[in-house]
Amino acid sequence: MLKPAIEAxxxxxxxxxxxSAYLYLSMCxxxxxxxxxxxxxxxxxxxxxxxxxxxxxxxxxxxRGGRVTLTAIAGPPSAWESPLQAFEATLAHERHxxxxxxxxxxxxxxxxxxxxxxxxxxxxxxxxxxxxNAENMAGQLRxxxxxxxxxxxxxxxxxxxxxxxxxIP
Numbered sequence: 001m002l003k004p005a006i007e008a009x010x011x012x013x014x015x016x017x018x019x020s021a022y023l024y025l026s027m028c029x030x031x032x033x034x035x036x037x038x039x040x041x042x043x044x045x046x047x048x049x050x051x052x053x054x055x056x057x058x059x060x061x062x063x064r065g066g067r068v069t070l071t072a073i074a075g076p077p078s079a080w081e082s083p084l085q086a087f088e089a090t091l092a093h094e095r096h097x098x099x100x101x102x103x104x105x106x107x108x109x110x111x112x113x114x115x116x117x118x119x120x121x122x123x124x125x126x127x128x129x130x131x132x133n134a135e136n137m138a139g140q141l142r143x144x145x146x147x148x149x150x151x152x153x154x155x156x157x158x159x160x161x162x163x164x165x166x167x168i169p
Contacts, residue, residue, distance in 0.1 A: 002066040003111050009104055010061050010116070011069045016100055017054035021047050023076040023093060027086055030079055036151075038159030039083060042137070046090075048163040053123070056168040060119055083151065084141040091134035098127040122168055 002010070028043035061068050080086040101123045108117040137158075144150025 002061065002064045002116075003113060005107060006111055006113050006116055007061065007064075007066040009107050010057055010066065013100060013104060014054055014057045014061065014068065015071050015073065016097065017050055017057055018070075019073050019076070020093065020097060021050035021054060022073050024050060024090075026076040026078050027080070027090070030086065031083070034083075036083065036155050036158075038155035038157065039086075042158035042161050043086075045161045045163045049166065052166055052168070053126075056166075060116075064115070082141075083154075084138060087134060087138040087141055091131065091138055094127065094130045094134050098131060101127055119169065126166070 024043045024047040028040045028047060031037075031040035031043055058068055077089070080089060101120060105117060105120045105124060108114075108120060137154075140154055141151075144154060
């Protein structure tokens with residue numbers, strides 16, 4: 001059984017993960033509109049990953065006998081000045097999500113909820129990868145600058161990304 005503070009925090013994370021999915025779907029639509037189908041694909045895969053993360057938090061609350069409480073999801077931005085700005089926003093968002101996961105882990109430690117702490121370990125590791133991926137893409141976009149050829153090559157590279165459902169314990 002989940003303690004009330006843990007249940008509330010996990011429900012907040014469910015909603016945060018759904019917001020993340022919503023944000024990346026918005027970025028996907030923006031990239032598609034900008035004529036960057038590879039980037040749109042990259043964001044669509046990110047959308048799918050975030051949905052999977054939300055679903056795993058959702059199921060965990062239920063598995064532990066908790067009640068899932070969904071709240072309204074805020075509307076994400078719908079436009080960015082450039083691909084670099086979109087990936088800088090991605091990196092900032094992933095850093096924010098990392099802080100949310102870290103706070104959850106700290107709460108689980110404070111509440112001595114070892115099962116939740118063990119559950120969160122996968123997400124802690126995942127956030128390292130999420131930040132690294134966003135930083136890598138932003139870095140590559142910084143390198144190519146305004147080069148249309150460079151953006152085209154990166155867009156083609158992003159088109160190759162495929163969604164693989166995560167093996168979340």
